[in-house]
Amino acid sequence: MxxxxxxxxxxxxxxxxxxxxxxxxxxxxxxxxxxxxxxxxxxxxxxxxxxxxxxxxxxxxxxxxxxxxxxxxxxxxxxxxxxxxxxxxxxxxxxxxxxxxxxxxxxxxxxxxxxxxxxxIADTDGVTERRHDTSFRSIFSASLDAMVIADARGKVISSNPAARRLLGRNEPGVTAMDFAQFFSAGGRTTSAADAWQKLMLDGQWRGEGRLVVGDSVRVLDVAASAHITPGRHLVTIRDVTESQQMEAQLRQAQKMEAIGLLTGGMAHDFNNLLTVVLANADLVLESLPPEMEELRDEVGQMIQAATRGSEMVKKLLAFSRRESLERRPVSLEVVLAETQALLTRLLPSNISVQTDAAPELPGILADPGAVQHMLLNLATNARDAMTAGGVLTMRGAFEPAMELPDGSIGPMVTVTVEDTGRGMDDEVLAHLFEPFFTTKAPGEGTGLGMAMIYGLVQQHEGTISVRSVLGSGTTVTIGLPLAEVTVPNATPRSSLLIREGATETILLVEDEEMVRRAGRRILEKHGYRVLQASDGAEALTVLRERGKEIALVVSDVVMPRMGGRELYASLREEGFTMPFLFTSGYTDRMSSDTVALDPSVPVLPKPWTWTELTASVRSALDEGFTPV
Structure with missing residues (x-):
């Protein structure tokens, strides 16, 4: 001018x-x-x-x-x-x-x-200004947060050691860098230009930035203050990538826990309904003469449909961690070999199945049927993702130092299922374990497979992680605990024996009237005399009046006023010694609770069929026990 x-x-x-x-x-x-x-x-x-x-x-x-x-x-x-x-x-x-x-x-x-x-603001002797400058420089250099000083155009003219570590640079002077670099990755809601403008107008700005470091994107908490010295602006950057990931994992865990509680409650109600359907269908089928072949076939289809419904409920209970497991020392190598043999017959010929187990792999504490069920479900998903064929690989390995479910570090055995299919995007991955979530066409999938796997992994006190790239396949890794203790096996349904010609008196305790009526009719058809009660309190009254007649108590667990556990405890306290049989839709939770009361108490899972009810009753009567 x-x-x-x-x-x-x-x-x-x-x-x-x-x-x-x-x-x-x-x-x-x-x-x-x-x-x-x-x-x-x-x-x-x-x-x-x-x-x-x-x-x-x-x-x-x-x-x-x-x-x-x-x-x-x-x-x-x-x-x-x-x-x-x-x-x-x-x-x-x-x-x-x-x-x-x-x-x-x-x-x-x-x-x-x-x-x-x-x-x-001249300081004639310069002592105060130099003292302040020295203090600032000490704080600037020692800060654990990344800090840089930018000029009026946003160019970085100074950086502290933490900033250089964040940026992957070792040199004290950071050159060819400006404020905009902290917004270099996508996904942000504020641009670098907007943030800088607000900083210049308001004197302060705070928000989220994204920084590309190598092949990863770091999420940053960026806070800036203008004019800490003439024409110089302080920017503080904190890497919050891990904390955001932990918060997201916590929210996901809380969401899955809430869904699990809801799902478990629904499954319990479905078990009662299916018990009524199966029991009454068995009664109808039993009453039909052989010559009514068409009607018997229709009733048989009804039983098959109810049985399929029962399998779906089992998956829901597995997701909510309420389905019983028979955990024992198991060789993962054997499970992988058996599963490979099954898959070779089940999968299309254009899909190659490979297994790779590390030598001398430690045993795992697991239910072998549940582990194989998980592998089969993962293989089914892999098959659907490899419509043009591909390779399915199952690997077993020992990991001496993994993060355990409780946050500690310890050894685990991992089983990895990897396919070369179409993969998944982040949106699908975010909902992968939710019940009824599926990417398949209507009628082609229930959306319960991955939910069931998630629940089974939780029951095994294991871990699960999924890595997938759209167009490049999916890898699922499940961590399972090592076999350190022996777990007693429950009696499988298939081993229960049936005996006819019964005459004993049984007290049937069930709050659902339809279930109670179906159970009474089945037991009476086998010759038993049946007394009924709608809850534990009513059952105690019957026991006090007619206890000498009663040979067995068959009781539901969750009932109003007094549940099955409380009834069992009261029965023992009052000196009754007749056998006791629990029935429940919450089989896993019931098993642990009843063992705490008496290890001899058997549990009949719902929904039960005619054969399963009568076989369990006969077994309980024949074995008998004296409460300890």
């Missing part, structure tokens, strides 16, 4: 400004000095003649000029009320000034101007 002679208007305004005690000037929108007072011109501000000062901001450096103009525009446009800036003026001796632009817009010669007042 060029100097020009003082116009009369400037002289008039200068006279007004002379009334001020401190140095002051008037600037227009372009930054031209249109008036100044004598204090400013006499050396306290610019140390130059007034005629040389007017129409010039030459005393400011380029960065300070840009910031001053931005502040002038913000005040004149009523964006902010005031603007502060520190700058250095080099005259006979170095001196620093604080410039405060206050919003007094006025029409002067057809243009708007602002009043600029200045105050010297």
């Amino acid at each position: 060029t100097s020009r002679a003082m116009p009369p208007l400037a002289a008039l305004l200068g006279g007004v400004l002379d009334a001020l005690t401190g140095p002051g000037v008037l600037l227009d929108r372009t930054g031209m000095v249109v008036a100044t007072n004598r204090t400013a011109a006499a050396g306290m501000m610019f140390e130059r003649p007034i005629a040389e000062i007017l129409g010039s901001l030459a005393t400011l450096d380029a960065d300070a000029t840009a910031l001053a103009l931005a502040g002038i525009h913000a005040v004149l446009d009523d964006v902010q009320r005031a603007f502060s800036l520190e700058f250095a003026v080099q005259v006979d001796r170095p001196q620093r000034w604080e410039l405060r632009v206050t919003g007094i817009p006025a029409d002067v010669g057809g243009g708007a101007v602002v009043h600029v007042a200045a105050m010297s």
Whole structure:
């Protein structure tokens, strides 16, 4: 800008400004000095003649000029009320000034101007300033958070060691980098330009950034403060990638737990309904003569449909961790070999099945049927993902140091199922374990396979992780605990024996009337005398009145007023010694609870069929026991 002679208007305004005690000037929108007072011109501000000062901001450096103009525009446009800036003026001796632009817009010669007042912040001996600078530098260098200092254009001019570690750089001076780099990856809601603009206007800004480091994207908490020194801005960056991942995992675990509770309750109700259907269908089938072949076939289809429903309920219970397991020491190598033999027959010929088990693999504490069920479900998913054929690989390995479900580190055996199919995107992965979630066409899948696997893994006190890339296949890794203790096996249904010609009296305790009625009819058809109670309290009354007649108590677990566990405890306390048989849709939870009361108490899972009910009753009567 060029100097020009003082116009009369400037002289008039200068006279007004002379009334001020401190140095002051008037600037227009372009930054031209249109008036100044004598204090400013006499050396306290610019140390130059007034005629040389007017129409010039030459005393400011380029960065300070840009910031001053931005502040002038913000005040004149009523964006902010005031603007502060520190700058250095080099005259006979170095001196620093604080410039405060206050919003007094006025029409002067057809243009708007602002009043600029200045105050010297010179520290003649420099001791205080050096002390403050040393303290800041110490904090800056020692901070565990990444910190950088940027200039007026956002270019990084200084960084602390934490910032260099975050950025993957070792050199103290970070070059060719600016504020925008902390927003270099997608997925953010705020752009670097927007964040910088807000920082310049408000003096502070905080939000989320994304930084590409190598082949990964780090999520950043970015906080910035403007003008910590003249034209210098402090940016603090904290890497929150791991904490966000942990929060997401916690939310997912809480969601899955809530879904599991809801699913378990639904499954229990379905078990009662299916018990009624299966029991009554068995009764109808038993009553039909052989010559009514067509009707017997229709009833048989009804039983098959109810049995399929029972299998679905088992999957729901497995997801909610309420289906009983028979965990015992198992060789994963044997399970893999048996599963491979099955899959070779079940999968299409264009899919190759390979297994790879590490030598001397430790045994696992698991239910072998459940482990094979998980592998078969994963193989089915892999088959559907490899419509054009591919390779399915099942691997067994020993991992000496894995993160266990309780957060500690310990050994596990892992089984990995890998396919070369079409893979999944992040959206599908986010919902993978939710019940009834499926990407298959209607009628082609129930959406319970992965939910069942998730529940079985939880019951095994194991871990599960899924890695998938769209177009490149999926890898599922399940961690299972090592076999360190022996778990007693439950009696499988297939081993129960049936005997006819019964005459004993049985007390049947069940709150669901339809289930109770179906059970009574089946037992009576086998010759038993049946007494009934709708809950534990009513059953105790019957026992006190007719206990000498009763040979066996068959009781549901969850009932109003008094449940099956409370009934069993009261029965023992009052000295009754007849056998006891539990029936429940919550078989896993019941097994652990009844063992705590008496290890001899058998449990009949719901839904039961005619054969299973009568076989369990006969077995309990024949074996008998005395409560301990």
